[in-house]
Amino acid sequence: xxxxxxxxxxxxxxxxxxxxxxxxxxxxxxxxxxxxxxxxxxxxxxxxxxxxxxxxxxxxxxxxxxxxxxxxxxxxxxxxxxxxxxxxxxxxxxxxxxxxxx
Numbered sequence: 001x002x003x004x005x006x007x008x009x010x011x012x013x014x015x016x017x018x019x020x021x022x023x024x025x026x027x028x029x030x031x032x033x034x035x036x037x038x039x040x041x042x043x044x045x046x047x048x049x050x051x052x053x054x055x056x057x058x059x060x061x062x063x064x065x066x067x068x069x070x071x072x073x074x075x076x077x078x079x080x081x082x083x084x085x086x087x088x089x090x091x092x093x094x095x096x097x098x099x100x101x102x
Contacts, residue, residue: 001017001018001019001020002017002018002061002065003015003016003017003018004016004018004065006069006072008042009072009073009076010076010077010080011041011042011043012039012040012041012042012049012072012076013039013040013041013042013045014037014038014039014068014069014072014073015037015038015039015040016035016036016037016064016065016068016069016072017035017036017037018033018034018035018058018061018064018065018068019033019034019035019036020032020033020061021033021034021057023057032057032058032059033057033058033059033060033061033063033064034053034054034056034057034058034064035054035056035058035064035065035067035068036051036052036053036054036068037051037052037054037068037069037071037072038050038051038052039072039075039076050075052071052075054067054068054071
């Protein structure tokens with residue numbers, strides 16, 4: 001498992017984990033990567049704001065890291081904009097931890 005932390009973005013710390021798995025291809029077994037990411041407050045890093053295990057598989061580890069970083073930035077931007085979709089995620093959970101209302 002590879003882990004990477006990114007520079008704080010809008011007051012939130014982003015942590016990404018990529019795990020390696022194998023998938024059956026037409027002629028052999030191929031390597032694929034799964035990603036999960038979490039954000040926490042920069043001022044309280046031990047307190048997770050949200051955690052997202054993605055259901056996608058990636059061909060390269062770098063693609064998985066890039067995707068997760070972009071998704072985390074988009075999520076944080078939506079929280080800052082007061083997007084009502086993000087507020088509904090707070091109540092609909094689906095693997096997501098408590099999302100604070102801005």
